[in-house]
Amino acid sequence: MNIQTQVKRRHFLIGSAGTVAAAAVGGPAIAQDASEPLPDYVAWKDPDDFIVHSKQTLETKRAVQGTELITPSNELYIRNNLPAPSDDIVADRDAWEIEIDGVGNPGTVTLGELKKIGVETVVCVLQCSGNGRAFFDHETSGSQWSVGAAGNVVWTGVPVRAVIDAMGGAADGTAFLTGTGGEEIPEGLPPETIQVERSVPKAAMEQAILAWDMNGEPMPLAHGGPLRLVVPGYYGVNNVKYLKRLALTEDESPNKIQQTSYRVRPVGVSGDPSQPSMYEMNVKSWITGPLVDAETGKVQVHGVAMGGVSALEKVEVSIDGGQTWAAAQFLGPDLGPYAWRPFVLITELAEGTHVLASRATNVAGDTQPEKFPPNERGYGNNGWGVHAVDVTVG
Incomplete structure (x- = not known):
């Protein structure tokens, strides 16, 4: 996979002191300025945890999701x-x-x-x-x-x-x-x-x-x-x-x-009742961050995964953009077929840039694809390729 072509990923730099810095790319939204209050009806949430798209749309930051088994109400989008x-x-x-x-x-x-x-x-x-x-x-x-x-x-x-x-x-x-x-x-x-x-x-x-x-x-x-x-x-x-x-x-x-809304159709086509409606979720996972153990140099690659309408069977993690995969470990108890499961893979990364990706499979045999076909409204994207993160170790 050509790292340079993946322009819509998040990019991480892991420094020798074990710190992690991240910046979001590919979107018009900006991180909420803590000096600006959130709208009154969500004033009880922490503005530092969100990307604000509008008064009615607040996105939880990827790093905030971490390895949380349950999303606290004050962090939920x-x-x-x-x-x-x-x-x-x-x-x-x-x-x-x-x-x-x-x-x-x-x-x-x-x-x-x-x-x-x-x-x-x-x-x-x-x-x-x-x-x-x-x-x-x-x-x-x-x-x-x-x-x-x-x-x-x-x-x-x-x-x-x-x-x-x-x-x-x-x-x-x-x-x-x-x-x-x-x-x-x-x-x-x-x-x-x-x-x-x-x-x-x-x-x-x-x-x-x-x-x-x-x-x-x-x-x-x-x-x-x-x-x-x-x-x-x-x-x-x-x-x-x-x-x-x-x-x-x-x-x-x-x-x-x-x-007509929430209908999956080709790009440029108007919505109508004959098209699939956004009902059942598909199998999906994504990386929520690398963590560095400064003493050993090992990295925890972690994220969250969901099976859609079926329970999860496994999650695999790749540190080379999908060329090879390793089985990840689930964290915490299984809370049922409709819940997500945090996962982790402990690995070592050599100096340089790596593409970290995750790929989930549910018990029905559905596996997260590398690419998800485009549709007019941008619904249901579970392609692991664009959800990957680029990590530079130096």
Whole structure:
């Protein structure tokens, strides 16, 4: 692999004293200036941990991800299609109401009532469909995410299947699970053009939960509190925030975000319902940093990996741009098939420049490819080649 052609990687310089310096390349976003406060609704997060794309899109820095088993809430990325509602909606969380349709006994229930139906905890990756978009060669609209639009999160709530059962079971002829968000629709705009409403295949309700806690605390407003639909293994757009309606439906939502947005199509082609929707995540991994032991000169090459909708089987690491591979070691316990797993390979690097890459494989036999084909909106990029890092040892 020609190192000079990989212009969209991150570049590291490891000095003889064991220090690491890094600089981001290939994207219009800039690191947040700690002297500038974050928007009010995310003021509780540390600005030093983020790259700010806009008030509604904050990317976690690659180095911050490190080898974290669980992403702390104050380090988790932000991606909102619409401005967050007023924090008035979390003043009395248990009073939040949600409409349930497409069942034997449709009706409205409160969050407090949902808590009496059942409870489960699931650990799963939350990842924006465009994570990795900055690594495509063609120009794409949307935030130029590198690897920081992802995190591993603990969600607690009621299983959707239990709610459906409690409401009389699924109505006949339904094929989709449809969630509608409670964001305020700007006056004068037709709701279907901007309202967040996503439909996923009905089978997804077997894993889905209506979550009210995130990482052991009440769901923050910035991440969808008081109630969020969580569909393990599915891209973030399907995990609808501020959930106001949950329905089993015969057809997909008619809204733009379902019909034409988040559709995978060739570059230059408009979106339409016949194209694949951004549903299930693919297998993926990336390097989050080299660490240097100044006494031995050995380097820890570490990162994170996910299997998508299947558990991980292995992660391999290359220090020569994919010419040879070595098995990495998983760090920490396995938190389930939808969670990511940190990994590490301890190796020695000779003086010079090396291309460090990782390649994940899940139990279904899917292996991360070297290259991922371009698409109009820059979705789903899991190519290990562009996610690699160049490291200079000197």
